[in-house]
Amino acid sequence: RFEGVSMAPPDPILGVSEAFTADTSDVKLNLGVGAYRTEELQPYVLNVVKKAENLMLERGENKEYLPIEGLAAFNKVTAELLFGADSPVIQEGRVATVQSLSGTGSLRLAAAFIQRYFPDAKVLISSPSWGNHKNIFNDARVPWAEYRYYDPRTVGLDFEGMLEDIEAAQDGSFILLHGCAHNPTGIDPTPEQWAKIADLIEQKNHIPFFDVAYQGFASGSLDEDASSVRTFASRGLELFVAQSYSKNLGLYSERIGAINVVSSSPDAAARVKSQLKRIARPMYSNPPVHGARIVANVVGDPNLFNEWKQEMELMAGRIKNVRQRLFDNLSEKDNNVKDWSFILKQIGMFSYTGLNKAQSDNMTDKWHVYMTKDGRISLAGLSLAKCEYLAEAIIDSFYK
Numbered sequence: 088r089f090e091g092v093s094m095a096p097p098d099p100i101l102g103v104s105e106a107f108t109a110d111t112s113d114v115k116l117n118l119g120v121g122a123y124r125t126e127e128l129q130p131y132v133l134n135v136v137k138k139a140e141n142l143m144l145e146r147g148e149n150k151e152y153l154p155i156e157g158l159a160a161f162n163k164v165t166a167e168l169l170f171g172a173d174s175p176v177i178q179e180g181r182v183a184t185v186q187s188l189s190g191t192g193s194l195r196l197a198a199a200f201i202q203r204y205f206p207d208a209k210v211l212i213s214s215p216s217w218g219n220h221k222n223i224f225n226d227a228r229v230p231w232a233e234y235r236y237y238d239p240r241t242v243g244l245d246f247e248g249m250l251e252d253i254e255a256a257q258d259g260s261f262i263l264l265h266g267c268a269h270n271p272t273g274i275d276p277t278p279e280q281w282a283k284i285a286d287l288i289e290q291k292n293h294i295p296f297f298d299v300a301y302q303g304f305a306s307g308s309l310d311e312d313a314s315s316v317r318t319f320a321s322r323g324l325e326l327f328v329a330q331s332y333s334k335n336l337g338l339y340s341e342r343i344g345a346i347n348v349v350s351s352s353p354d355a356a357a358r359v360k361s362q363l364k365r366i367a368r369p370m371y372s373n374p375p376v377h378g379a380r381i382v383a384n385v386v387g388d389p390n391l392f393n394e395w396k397q398e399m400e401l402m403a404g405r406i407k408n409v410r411q412r413l414f415d416n417l418s419e420k421d422n423n424v425k426d427w428s429f430i431l432k433q434i435g436m437f438s439y440t441g442l443n444k445a446q447s448d449n450m451t452d453k454w455h456v457y458m459t460k461d462g463r464i465s466l467a468g469l470s471l472a473k474c475e476y477l478a479e480a481i482i483d484s485f486y487k
């Protein structure tokens with residue numbers, strides 16, 4: 088009976104790591120998946136995470152089930168970190184927060200909620216976006232369309248196109264927005280542009296749906312990276328925010344994140360939360376505790392919190408250094424023919440090189456540089472020492 092099952096295609100992002108592992112070359116570089124590496128290209132466990140884990144061991148915490156909505160101490164600090172502890176949405180009890188399986192699981196839970204309560208609504212996704220967004224909404228049977236975002240001519244934001252498409256969407260659509268460090272482009276709206284986007288979304292009665300996977304990782308400041316979300320929340324809009332601690336606390340495999348739903352009243356928030364729990368129960372019953380305790384310990388303790396901010400600045404700083412070096416090497420090797428400054432303007436873990444599929448294939452086939460086929464490279468997987476090699480590979484592939 089299983090003879091009829093066909094082979095699924097490899098995942099466009101995680102499949103890159105599989106191909107990398109199979110390559111025996113010693114010059115190979117994995118710039119596919121967005122995971123932070125040290126200058127020696129080794130995975131990094133944050134010191135604050137180790138300290139929090141030691142505390143947890145000392146306390147001898149048990150492994151009892153969590154409630155469906157997750158660890159209360161985690162849900163409290165995660166919403167405060169996002170909106171700011173003194174934000175009216177927190178003070179007025181208008182946020183429903185449910186701990187979920189990192190960013191992906193939180194998006195998926197919200198998608199299931201949209202499918203049930205807004206069966207006629209569409210979700211608008213930026214073009215391009217993180218590859219899994221479309222999968223998530225497809226899987227939840229939520230219809231989606233795209234809004235213009237990236238302008239290949241300027242390697243920048245197509246702001247006019249974005250506004251036009253949001254304007255043209257049916258009133259009451261969900262607009263998926265990247266809170267900071269847009270993946271894959273690394274191009275974010277300015278604060279003035281965010282304000283205009285919020286004006287339009289408000290006017291059209293749309294529901295903003297933020298995906299925040301890089302808070303603190305983009306600029307190095309937790310508050311600055313949350314400012315887009317806070318702009319919208321301060322207008323009294325109802326909105327969704329999916330949060331992830333994969334990158335900013337390096338907790339990739341702990342699967343820790345949350346879905347936050349801001350409602351117009353505490354009563355509505357309580358009802359929304361009850362429905363999110365109802366959706367979670369038959370899917371995975373309740374979330375894992377370990378990552379939630381780590382976050383609650385780090386964010387809830389002033390000393391660990393400060394140390395975390397320093398480590399995050401260090402990580403964000405290393406990526407900025409690599410960005411600068413790559414730009415320098417590219418400009419030098421190219422004899423300043425092409426303007427590569429877009430690399431410096433992009434923020435976050437990624438750089439969107441503008442390389443097309445054939446050029447990206449050349450990067451992998453000839454140079455053993457593994458990257459997604461949309462031309463995205465993860466600078467978090469690059470060291471200063473490898474920038475020159477990478478610049479050579481990019482120049483060769485670009486002029487092919």
Ligand code: PMP
Pocket residue numbers: 121188189190191192217265270298300330331332333339344
């Ligand atoms: N959203 C975006 C934009 C991302 O880049 C990622 C991670 N690559 C995620 C969500 C979710 O990651 P996770 O499920 O590990 O939290």
